[in-house]
Amino acid sequence: MLPENDLWILSFYRASEITGALFFGRLARSLKPNDIQRDLTKHFCDEACHAWYWTECIERLNAKPLKLPNAYQDKYLEAAGIPVNMMEVLAVTQVFEQRVISQYSIHRQVPGLQPEIKETIERIMRDERWHIEWVGAALAKMEKKYGTDLVESTLHRFRQADRQVYKKTVDEHGQRIQDLMKLRRR
């Protein structure tokens, strides 16, 4: 049986992947077809699959996903402000994706992790690596238009918001994610 805290965190990941899929899907729908829209299409497809993998994983562990209020990303936008152009969207995405991959890689190291969870994390991490890659490349191209300094300072602003939201989440849910906290590096 899946311990309650584990069910909570898997449901948290699932809700966050659903929110990501919707965010990138809406964004793709609003853009004209170009390289960014192409990659965003694969991106929202991946995030939707991740939500499904967590759903499947929770079922394989004989549980049902929990309904959780407020996705993590909403708190992000509250802390960092709504991105005002494509460069800012990519910057916040880059920072967020780095957080996701670091969270999954910490979780993968939890001693005695159920094989279903480990497999799911590893499957998802392959896609998340590509997310960081394509967004990083698209951001680098934008430096011509926006200037390296502005791109850097935007990333810096979102990183500060990211640390703040992550810390707040850990403080709020410390009991639930005890095992992960023991492994937390930053």
Ligand SMILES: [Fe+2]
């Ligand atoms: Fe994902």
Ligand SMILES: [Fe+2]
């Ligand atoms: Fe992602």
